[in-house]
Amino acid sequence: MLLDYALDALIYTGIYAILTISLNLEAGCTGLMNFGKVAFFATGAYTTALLTTSGVPVIFSAIAGVLLSAVFGLLVALPTLRLRADYLAIVTIAFGEILRMFLHNEDWLTGGPIGIRGIPQPLYQYFDGSYLLFYLFIVFITLVACYFIAELVINSPFGRVLRAIRDDEDAVAALGKNTFLFKTQAFVIGACIASIAGTLFAHYLSFISPDMFLPTLTFSIWTIMVIGGRGNNLGVITGSVLITVFERGSRFIKDYIEMPFGLEPYNVRIIVIGLLLILFIIYRPDGMLRERKSRSPL
Amino acid sequence: MILEIDGIKKSFGGLVALDGALLEVRNNTIVGLIGPNGSGKTTLLNVISGFLVPEGGSIRFNGMDITGFRPFEIARLGLCRTFQLTRLFRRLTVLENMLLASRTQDDSLGSVFISRKKLALHEKADAKRAADILDFLEIGHLGNEYAGSLSGGQQKLLNLGMMLMSEPGMVLLDEPVAGVNPSLANRIFEKILKEKEHRTFLVVEHNVDVLMNFCDYIFVMNRGRIVASGTPDEIQCDETVIEVYLGG
Numbered sequence: 146m147l148l149d150y151a152l153d154a155l156i157y158t159g160i161y162a163i164l165t166i167s168l169n170l171e172a173g174c175t176g177l178m179n180f181g182k183v184a185f186f187a188t189g190a191y192t193t194a195l196l197t198t199s200g201v202p203v204i205f206s207a208i209a210g211v212l213l214s215a216v217f218g219l220l221v222a223l224p225t226l227r228l229r230a231d232y233l234a235i236v237t238i239a240f241g242e243i244l245r246m247f248l249h250n251e252d253w254l255t256g257g258p259i260g261i262r263g264i265p266q267p268l269y270q271y272f273d274g275s276y277l278l279f280y281l282f283i284v285f286i287t288l289v290a291c292y293f294i295a296e297l298v299i300n301s302p303f304g305r306v307l308r309a310i311r312d313d314e315d316a317v318a319a320l321g322k323n324t325f326l327f328k329t330q331a332f333v334i335g336a337c338i339a340s341i342a343g344t345l346f347a348h349y350l351s352f353i354s355p356d357m358f359l360p361t362l363t364f365s366i367w368t369i370m371v372i373g374g375r376g377n378n379l380g381v382i383t384g385s386v387l388i389t390v391f392e393r394g395s396r397f398i399k400d401y402i403e404m405p406f407g408l409e410p411y412n413v414r415i416i417v418i419g420l421l422l423i424l425f426i427i428y429r430p431d432g433m434l435r436e437r438k439s440r441s442p443l
Numbered sequence: 444m445i446l447e448i449d450g451i452k453k454s455f456g457g458l459v460a461l462d463g464a465l466l467e468v469r470n471n472t473i474v475g476l477i478g479p480n481g482s483g484k485t486t487l488l489n490v491i492s493g494f495l496v497p498e499g500g501s502i503r504f505n506g507m508d509i510t511g512f513r514p515f516e517i518a519r520l521g522l523c524r525t526f527q528l529t530r531l532f533r534r535l536t537v538l539e540n541m542l543l544a545s546r547t548q549d550d551s552l553g554s555v556f557i558s559r560k561k562l563a564l565h566e567k568a569d570a571k572r573a574a575d576i577l578d579f580l581e582i583g584h585l586g587n588e589y590a591g592s593l594s595g596g597q598q599k600l601l602n603l604g605m606m607l608m609s610e611p612g613m614v615l616l617d618e619p620v621a622g623v624n625p626s627l628a629n630r631i632f633e634k635i636l637k638e639k640e641h642r643t644f645l646v647v648e649h650n651v652d653v654l655m656n657f658c659d660y661i662f663v664m665n666r667g668r669i670v671a672s673g674t675p676d677e678i679q680c681d682e683t684v685i686e687v688y689l690g691g
């Protein structure tokens with residue numbers, strides 16, 4: 146029982162870490178204020194849910210989710226990335242909410258507020274009894290892959306342009322680089338990675354509904370990035386461990402401890418995370434692990 | 444003529460910053476642009492480099508009309524600029540700033556996955572070139588520091604270094620040695636003189652003495668117009684110039 150709780154917490158940690166790596170690429174490294182991360186997570190989750198429940202193998206549904214996310218990413222990026230940074234923030238929040246409304250209202254496709262049940266758990270028959278452990282392994286492998294891809298991208302001439310855009314976009318343009326193209330590519334890669342996290346999420350829970358994709362999820366991911374260390378992928382993974390273990394742990398512990406003044410444990414948890422975020426922003430704005438100085442040449 | 448600018452007009456609200464400015468720059472020369480504060484020099488550079496779109500007039504670079512081109516397109520043609528207020532990438536190291544300026548490195552997303560060996564090889568060569576330039580500018584020991592931690596003068600030098608790194612056909616320099624110590628400023632202009640063989644320079648500079656020594660030709664601006672032009676000797680004796688700029 147306790148082991149199951151631990152495995153569950155670790156699986157969530159891995160999924161959130163993948164999401165945060167994708168946010169880190171956009172926001173942490175390129176300075177793109179994506180406040181609609183949850184939309185691309187939901188795209189991955191719903192795509193795989195719809196396809197696998199109609200018999201498509203997971204591997205194809207995962208790829209389909211990534212492609213659809215890339216298309217959504219382009220649709221959001223093309224009109225907004227030419228504008229000043231704040232427009233992207235507004236448009237991404239709006240996009241996240243519009244998508245959630247769509248999932249909520251279009252029953253014929255998405256099951257509406259009830260969502261989709263019976264999403265198959267791949268290879269379940271082979272790992273009966275130890276499925277959590279197996280799934281953790283899958284999540285871990287995916288996380289490691291995403292980590293290495295993100296590191297490869299950030300520590301390349303391409304990634305250097307992204308990090309330069311974060312500092313001064315006009316100065317990058319003065320060096321002859323099409324900043325719009327670079328930002329669009331960063332945004333689309335971010336969307337694709339988020340979709341992979343969504344795929345893992347859907348098959349883990351085996352049911353999904355629109356209220357799992359509230360804007361608060363985006364803000365959790367931002368919190369993890371800020372606390373972990375924006376620009377540092379190991380930092381954001383550490384942040385995911387800290388926040389998710391605390392989040393999941395407090396869920397578990399609330400059955401055993403008595404809250405003073407009859408406080409609702411769920412609220413206390415949100416207050417604590419909020420306080421932590423504020424303390425970090427004031428006293429350690431670089432997060433737990435500072436962005437590393439890049440070793441160059443390559 | 445590498446650069447031909449004709450009748451450029453630009454206003455900010457009611458304020459007319461450029462009022463039909465025109466000038467021409469010959470290949471492989473160093474051309475000075477002087478004028479009182481607020482006379483429109485920086486605005487003119489902003490228009491040439493595509494950061495501002497003029498309301499009228501035309502800009503030709505190597506015979507091609509580049510009016511309305513976007514900044515990155517103009518830079519790609521080999522017409523590069525530096526900024527009066529230094530702009531560099533504070534959270535990149537000095538060396539990375541230099542590497543970024545190299546126009547020959549492949550910075551596409553695809554190359555990250557496909558041709559890493561080639562990237563690394565090219566990067567090594569670039570780094571060597573960068574180190575030489577930084578050494579010349581006397582900031583070679585700072586290669587691995589964050590650019591944001593440099594002093595104002597050092598940042599100015601780094602900007603110059605980036606310009607040299609990108610090997611453009613023509614460079615617009617907006618007060619490149621403001622705040623740099625006089626002996627180094629002289630050395631920089633000597634370097635620019637040497638580079639003249641390969642490039643063309645349009646330099647905005649308040650230090651008239653320096654310009655007199657190094658420029659082939661000088662344009663004088665006042666209130667958004669070119670009011671005089673000539674060789675340094677001619678400019679020194681020009682009545683209008685003495686009136687508007689040299690303080691009479």
Ligand SMILES: Nc1ncnc2c1ncn2[C@@H]1O[C@H](COP(=O)(O)OP(=O)(O)OP(=O)(O)O)[C@@H](O)[C@H]1O
Pocket residue numbers: 455458459460478479480481482483484485486487527
């Ligand atoms: N973005 C802007 N918005 C409004 N006014 C501007 C803008 N840029 C420049 N100006 C105005 O245009 C005029 C010309 O400015 P500019 O910066 O080109 O002068 P300058 O010749 O470079 O002066 P300095 O020698 O002080 O650098 C000034 O009156 C300035 O206030």
Ligand SMILES: [Mg+2]
Pocket residue numbers: 484485486527617
């Ligand atoms: Mg100026």
